Amino acid sequence: MQKFPLAVIGAGVIGRTHIERMLAMPEFDLVGVAEPSAAGQQWCQAKGLAVFATHTELLNTTRPQGVVIATPNASHVSVAADCMAQGIAVLIEKPVADTLAAAEHLIQLEKETGVPVLVGHHRRHNPILQRARQIIDEGRLGHVVHAHVMANFYKPTAYFDVAWRRQKGGGPVLINLIHDIDMLVYLLGEVRAVQAHSSNTVRGFEVEDSASALLEFSCGTQAVMTVSDTTVSPWCWDLCAGEQSQYPRQAVASHYLAGTHGALSLPDLALWQYTGERHWHHELQCAQSRVHETDVYVQQLRHFRAVAERQDPPLCSSLEAWRTLQATQALVQAAQTGQRQICPAFSA
Ligand SMILES: NC(=O)c1ccc[n+]([C@@H]2O[C@H](COP(=O)([O-])OP(=O)(O)OC[C@H]3O[C@@H](n4cnc5c(N)ncnc54)[C@H](O)[C@@H]3O)[C@@H](O)[C@H]2O)c1
Structure with missing residues (x-):
């Protein structure tokens, strides 16, 4: 199976959980991480990962096919919009957004771009x-x-x-x-x-x-x-x-x-x-x-690849995540x- 190029935006608590899983999964190639904090950058560098201060630098330099967005809630949709504008599938951590209006904007973007979205309600x-x-x-x-x-x-x-x-x-x-x-x-x-x-x-x-x-x-x-x-x-x-x-x-x-x-x-x-x-x-x-x-996080990543490659519909779509929100x-x-x-x- 060909390796799937993935990136992570936000290397905090849950971002690191995803990174640890990806590093142990041979089907993924973790091409880079975006993380503004010095502590987060050091953590990534210690793992030998390419780390960028902003997600735009990450996207422009590494060209992933899928991105895990693990930033604070208020930035989920704007970061996702930047990824989707480049045709990159997104796995967005829960909650999908900080407001219903932002979640509705994401649903609209998904319709307009056709780029797959999975929301990280991992259970x-x-x-x-x-x-x-x-x-x-x-x-x-x-x-x-x-x-x-x-x-x-x-x-x-x-x-x-x-x-x-x-x-x-x-x-x-x-x-x-x-x-x-x-x-x-x-x-x-x-x-x-x-x-x-x-x-x-x-x-x-x-x-x-x-x-x-x-x-x-x-x-x-x-x-x-x-x-x-x-x-x-x-x-x-x-x-x-x-x-x-x-x-x-x-x-x-x-x-x-x-x-x-x-x-x-x-x-x-x-x-x-x-x-x-x-x-x-x-x-x-x-x-x-x-x-x-x-391991639910491993399962979720495998499913994300299938969603990004348009083989499976998302188990938690932006609309489902809106319902929960x-x-x-x-x-x-x-x-x-x-x-x-x-x-x-x-x-x-
Ligand atoms: N599914 C789960 O089990 C689970 C568990 C914990 C958190 N979460 C969700 O994950 C998200 C992150 O939570 P956390 O606990 O990891 O927070 P955290 O504060 O530990 O980590 C967030 C990281 O994002 C970085 N960041 C902020 N803005 C950024 C940007 N624009 N680009 C790149 N990086 C940026 C911060 O520097 C920080 O390192 C939240 O939405 C939270 O609700 C989900």
């Missing part, structure tokens, strides 16, 4: 989630009435030494819960309306440390979600799905779906059903699916106003 590449979607699509839960999602974990005090993590927009809703919202959008479709409450009672920062929400999906499912970065708890996807080695894995579930014909918990993929008549006096049977677990922003808005928010796609 969609997890075989556990793909199996869950198959179980739901096969109708084995019947109509999914409820989803319960817990994203409860503890971030250490030092995490908050960085100012933006204490300020509005830097909290666990936009950083963490957006991943769980995207999982539900992937499994259940679009969110129609949201009610929410958030609190900063424990840490006392400007930003929330905890939030609870009720999401109504257009398919009729109601989802209850909690997130907190100040709870000592194993009940969150990062701690129980085993996607990243820095989180010691716990044998518990964080996501629960209950339908008219069955119930499913994740990530353990335990499916509960009656074999005969559905009746709460009867014995429930539990069957657990096994999937071959893989609109639900997440509606949640933030609902918590701020105390009012139920109808998502823009349903408010006309």
Whole structure:
């Protein structure tokens, strides 16, 4: 297989995760990295990588066929536009943009240029989630009435030494819960309306440390979600799905779906059903699916190549990422106003 020339823009926390994976994958040729900070440049140079201060220098010098954009949220769409103007496919980190208007601009650019776009909601590449979607699509839960999602974990005090993590927009809703919202959008479709409450009672920062929400999906499912970065708890996807080695894995579930014909918990993929008549006096049977677990970031990069080469449609398109963003922003808005928010796609 011919090597695929890739570049990375932004060598921060997640940019380095992508770089490490690419360097270990023989099918990729990492042609260069754009990174303005001295510390990031030194990190790249220590790996023997060609590093440029701006993405325009990177694009003009190295001519990649695909680029991973791992810069701060507000720059995602403008950087992507520069890549797409040169016909270069983009894998944009989540959230797709900092505003819905910017995400809509990206959708328009994709239509105009025909350049493929994949958004980095990486959990969609997890075989556990793909199996869950198959179980739901096969109708084995019947109509999914409820989803319960817990994203409860503890971030250490030092995490908050960085100012933006204490300020509005830097909290666990936009950083963490957006991943769980995207999982539900992937499994259940679009969110129609949201009610929410958030609190900063424990840490006392400007930003929330905890939030609870009720999401109504257009398919009729109601989802209850909690997130907190100040709870000592194993009940969150990062701690129980085993996607990243820095989180010691716990044998518990964080996501629960209950339908008219069955119930499913994740990530353990335990499916509960009656074999005969559905009746709460009867014995429930539990069957657990096994999937071959893989590195989701590796899977995502492989998929990105197929998207860039126009062999596969994106597993998370700019429109899908817009859907996740609109639900997440509606949640933030609902918590701020105390009012139920109808998502823009349903408010006309
Ligand atoms: N999918 C995931 O699991 C995941 C995890 C963490 C972060 N993210 C997302 O990735 C993005 C980056 O987050 P992070 O935690 O890595 O942030 P970070 O601050 O650690 O890294 C961002 C890097 O981009 C660089 N940068 C800024 N502007 C640039 C530009 N115009 N061109 C090139 N480089 C530029 C910065 O110097 C910095 O090194 C955010 O959108 C975040 O939401 C995704």
